[in-house]
Structure formats: C-alpha cells, structure tokens
Amino acid sequence: MAEPARAKPKPTPETQHFWDGTQAGELRLQRCDACANVYFPPRPFCPSCASRKVSVFKASGKGKLYSYVINHRPAAPGLTPPYAIAVVELAEGPRMMTSIVGLPATPEALELDMPLQVRFEPRGDVSLPVFGPEENR
Numbered sequence: 001m002a003e004p005a006r007a008k009p010k011p012t013p014e015t016q017h018f019w020d021g022t023q024a025g026e027l028r029l030q031r032c033d034a035c036a037n038v039y040f041p042p043r044p045f046c047p048s049c050a051s052r053k054v055s056v057f058k059a060s061g062k063g064k065l066y067s068y069v070i071n072h073r074p075a076a077p078g079l080t081p082p083y084a085i086a087v088v089e090l091a092e093g094p095r096m097m098t099s100i101v102g103l104p105a106t107p108e109a110l111e112l113d114m115p116l117q118v119r120f121e122p123r124g125d126v127s128l129p130v131f132g133p134e135e136n137r
C-alpha cells in the first residue's frame, strides 16, 4: 500500500449517505429516533442507546474549533505543509476530525472555540469536508 496518508476515503454501505451528502455540498449527520442523540461518524445504530431507528439529516455545517495539531510533514498532493488537522465540534454536538483551510496553520491564527464553517474539497471521486472561517454574510 503505497497510498499517501490522505488517500481518498472509500464509501461503505454505512457511510454512503455521508459521502453522497458531501458530493451534494451537504454535511449529513445521523440522529437517533428513539433518544434524539446526534452522532458521527456514521453507523447503522445509535451509539447511545443502540436503537437502529436512526435518521439522516442535513447539518448546519457550523461548528467551533475544539482542538488541533499543526502538521509539518510532507503531505499528500493538495496539502502543503504546514497544515492544521483539527477536531471541530459541530453545532449539532458531534466532533469531527477534519482539516482547516483558509487560515494560516499557526497557533496565532487558530483560536480554540473560534467559529468555523464546513466547505467541501474534491478528492478523486469523493468530496472531503474541511472547515474554514465562518463566512461573513
């Protein structure tokens, strides 16, 4: 396996709705119909109560910076180091590992709790959700 670390993810039956969403420019999460828990990553049952009655919905795409590391290693094509790998806490609650775009990868530019907004970067035949500064309206 000579693939770079950021090889494109492969959709599986459990994650297909998610990748269909990113392709359509939507961040899709799942919500449990039994206990209303919202969760990520995708799975066919609620991680809180194990119910299989779960629904997919379109998330707001908003979140805040929960934690990050700045990566200085040579990266896969399309990623020029240094770049930031972050955990974003989504407005709906779940946390998502992602990369930060549109901001310098420096501790000065990356403030914990700063508001972020999803955007989508094409990678092969999938679109990856990444996060950048909230757009001004």
Ligand SMILES: [Zn+2]
Pocket (backbone or CB within 6 Å): 032, 033, 034, 035, 036, 037, 046, 047, 048, 049, 050, 051
């Ligand atoms: Zn549940």
